[in-house]
Amino acid sequence: MKTKVLAALAATMAVGATCAFAANPFVDVPSDSWAYKSVVELADAGIIQGVDGQYFQGNRNITRYEAAEMVAKAMAHMDKASVEQRALINKLADEYADELNNLGVRVSALENRVGNVKLTGDARIKYAHQESYKHLDNTTGKITDAGKKNDASWMYRVRIRANAQVNDRTKVTYGITTGDRSFADNSAASSENNPYTDIAKVDYNFGGNNWNLSVGRTDAYHLGGDRAYGYNYGDIFDRAELKYQNDKFAATAGYGKFKTDGSDTDYGKVTGKNATDTEDALSGVKTGYGELEGFFGGGRAAGSALGVYYNDFTRADGTNHGTDDVFHADDLWGAYVSANLGKWNALANYEHVSFVDGAKNINKDDNADVWIGRLTYGKAGFATPKSWDAWVEYINAEDGAFIGGNSTSWRFSKDMDNIESWGVGADYTFAKNAMFQVMQSFGTNTKDGNAEDPGEQTRAQFVFVF
Template sequence: MKAKVLAALAATMAVSATCAFAANPFVDVPTDSWAYKSVVELADAGVIQGVDGEYFQGQRNITRYEAAEMVAKAMAHMDKATVEQRALINKLADEYADELNNLGVRVSNLENKVGNVKFTGDARLRYLYQNGVKDNDDSWQYRIRLRGTATINDRTTATLGVTTNNQGFGDNGSAQEDEIAADIIKVDYNFGSPNWMLTLGRDTDWMLGGSNSYGYQYGDTIDLAQLKYNNGKIGVTAAYGKLKEGSGFFAGGLDDADEMVDGVKMAYGEVEGYFGNGSAAGVYYANFNGGDWFGTQTDEGMVWDRFNGDDLWGAYASVNFGSKWNVLANYEHVNLLDGRETITGDDSADVWIGKLTYGKASMAQPKSWDIWVEYIDAEDGAFLGGSTNSWRFGNYMDNMTSWGAGIDYVFAKNAMFSVMQSFATDTKDGETNNDLEKEQTRAQFQFAF
């Protein structure tokens, strides 16, 4: 692997003759070595540092993360490369996209460059079904998203994204009230180092628990200030933000209380560790503020409810076995606001999630696929009503045990088909919830451009 990556990177860096006069930085690379010129050029450009700053160790196989670090540094020199060399760097970036993302380098094999602006987008068509429930308005939904990222300077980028939100084809015409909306309005600043990143503004697909967790509690749009450090081995995140989406599930059975999640403020911290085979583990904490009371008139009188979360902490481990298997375990403990125990009999709740995946579906690799099975055990009150990152209906994520299975298949480059199905779903505590126990099915097409 090392010879292949070094040869490719050396070609991309050979854009001037200055390196020919650089001193040999490594004592174990003789001047008559076939790799001497490439090694010196890459070291002088800062793409490689060697081991202990003195040895190159050319016979040692490098890890994918070490290769990704080299690719990331080569990407920083894109402005010096020719069209052919840029194409080679982009090809390497596609190969190491997952590792680069974990290193904090935002990469997309679908990005189109126009000057200093990159445009990307995606589209989704999905079918949602719950056994015994017929809803022609919401069963078929589509969503289209467009993103533009402008490079302001070598430290700063600005991103604007718009979305149609999930729109239905039924008689009422829409699954969500808003149609076109801005879901990304942010600036990223890297302090001159790829290890540090400051994000200010509105971001989407933000996950409480991090991108390697399940995202049970929240995975959607947030207005935030976030500082993140990531050196490829350790990641530390500190953020303060305001949640912008909700699913309408709360104690007391309120179904129209999205506003109680939209606007809830949150202080957030997370520490993660990354391992050479792509595995990761982390712990995180969130403190909530802003649960306004919400009143609903019922036949029994006025029912008052609110966003019930006080704070939570969680932990996850995502472990790869070989090149095909991944095991994810995720746990969260939620502390509820005072008074919640009068409804559930407890002032806290837990959720345990396990997921086993075989294979890996990559949008850049046609005919790639994966298959997975998951298990969720959520106590009453564990789900706070956020817009979950799970494929399941958000208003049936609480007080239940359930299995799920699915398959993802990339049938063409940038095009994937997925099917998910729940089974053996039961109410965990209290009386049986017939709606919750009706099994869920989802099928969807995803396209990226």
């Protein structure tokens, strides 16, 4: 969606009356223009910068991303606004909520005054069902029927985040989570079921807000970054990461170690090998990683994107596999394209896993691939009641393509490898900050070997943010 610069100016000029009058910075705004005083006041307040520092270009179309930047800067002047002006700015913040969230640290540095601590969080109630529970036999490597039909469970998760703005460049984030807890779980007194720290990091923003150094624990690192499907690991990750980004390009480099919360460790089959039922195959594995992304047709916040990424794995002992002979992925690289076509979004994602020397999958290959596609119509946003979307996806994963851990996908991690499957789903925001989501798989089958086909999966959940 595009709008006129003058329209965005009129919407944000509520703070203009509080700014000191200064000299006109734009050569194309004459002193007898009807907008002269407002343009000068907004420029003096830092809400607008014009083009190339000299021209206002009042007839130029702007993107939603540019409009969101002006709203963010107006939010930084909230202390000077009247009650009516604050209401207008808050209304604009709701309108551009998705773009403001995508601006990340850049908006946070403007929205949060130094010394403030903001508490946020979310709560989720989830129902997960599988037609027939299939069990991976660690001796034969085959999936067999464990005799549990219509396996279903209700779970909940609560997360709390504290965001502290130390200064105009430094932000500290700390968070705790309950993890997924079954309503039927009677072992809450067990220490392994206690809430745990899933975020503890420091972000330092510099270089004109284009560079960000982040050190510590993040809650949902997944291979491929924020735009890719997130087929592989999507859980706790301790790392140091440096990122450069602007409206057209982003480059990320980092190094860290995978962590697990034990919530889905019944599946340990990795690159053709079998782990024990109590061990997560990816736990303790380290990786150096990098990602390059390009944005077009609307910029980083609202446009289409394409990216490539790479991970180089080692075990904690410095090898690609430990004495338990579990983890055998040497490296992984992937690529994605996310294209916005009106109200449609098309995502295509590919990943390639290479095994260490001597490690093979059931087809005796030394590598494995996964192809993923998702088509989405509409866009559900927590800040926009009655917004919705619907999607369909396709996954084709060779044996060994899923390297372990908890995937960002809605599917059970134990059934992510050596499969071909379709899925459909929908998201609906039934009230502000409250969303209902439903997902269903179909046409799922085991690609290679004699293992039985996994049962189809159903998932429904309510998610609340605060």
